[in-house]
Amino acid sequence: MEQLLRTPLTDLVGVRHPVVQTGMGWVAGPRLVSGTANAGGLGILASATMTFEELEKAIVEVKERTDQPFGVNLRADAGDAADRCRLLIDHGVKVASFALAPKPELIAMLKERDIVVIPSIGAPKHAKKVASWGADAVMIQGGEGGGHTGNVPTTLLLPTVLDAVDIPVVAAGGFFDGRGLAAALSYGAAGVGMGTRFLLTRDSTVPDAVKQRYLAADLDGTVVTAKVDGMPHRMLRTELVESVEEGNALKRLGPTARRTLAFKRMSGMSWRQLVADGRAMKHGQDRSWAQMVLAANTPMMLRAGLVEGDAGAGVLASGQVVGVIDDLPSCEELIDRVVTRAAAELRRTQGYLA
DSSP, rough: OOOOOHHHHHHHHOOOSSSSEEOEEEESOHHHHHHHHHHHEEEEEEEETTOHHHHHHHHHHHHHHHHSOOEEEEEOSSTTTHHHHHHHHHOOOOOEEESSOHHHHHHHHHHHHHOOEEEESSHHHHHHHHHHOSSEEEEETTTSSSSSSSSOHHHHHHHHHHHOOSSSSEEEEOOHHHHHHHHHHHHHSSSEEHHHHHHTTTTSOHHHHHEEEEEEETSEEEEEETTSSSEEEEEEEEEHHHHHHOOOOHHHHHHHHHHHHHHHHTOOOOOOHHHHHHHHHHHHHHOOHHHHHHHHHHHHHHHHHHOOOOTSSSHHHHHHGGGGGOOOOOOHHHHHHHHHHHHHHHHGGGGGGG
């Protein structure tokens, strides 16, 4: 599809369309990322649930599947964050996105090698901070989304961040079609990020039975809870989530310990690395040690639901937008119709001008 919309994001990254597929753990793998890239959007590979070796293998696979720009989402507080940044440099990855604000030295290292740095932020003050450190753009996520960015809706968070910084701003949280893209561009955003909408595509490797679970959800089919990993997180209302919501900390201790051990085995991390990462997360996010222990739940519970398809043993992260999605297009079909509709809406609204 030809380029219909040119924005600061498309110019900055070199993609045809101002649409970003966000870096969802266990979901944003090589197939989804390359499908997005080949369709003209910006695909973001999720690395937080990958070992260093798995990340390198995934990057190589994406490069085999597409010659278009793509990005990798990194944990800024990970003990090997600098090594992973060097991996992006070695493989010529175009974009480094971060779930938390990266240190200024990491931003400088990436920018020296012409890698575009796009941290995700949840408040204007955080946008100002990373912009002053040299970030090329920021992604904001409103409370409608599935991340840990707070409960301020996108319609209020976006304009306040746009007023705070002069770098491109990508809006996420509640976007699923061309009307949303047109609205975001009208606010002044450079594009939109979508997570749940890309999870529900044919290019997503999430098991079909789980996708049907998502499609059956309505607008009140999600809940924001802090009892899974110690921080507010939006997910589908499943029997497991409901039981966790109703349970107490003592009952969760045994399953938490088991999942911590499982994650340690899967990641190949030593106890020293796990503790070091926990300290970094606690310092960076002001979490208690109890919350750090709970956070060990998340990778394995998400894996059980999104990879193994066991909603009874896992959780299904989701944006509130799941309640208005009812189909499974390919990435190409999705991006084509989003961009086509957005262009049509922007042309239509020109008629309102006196």
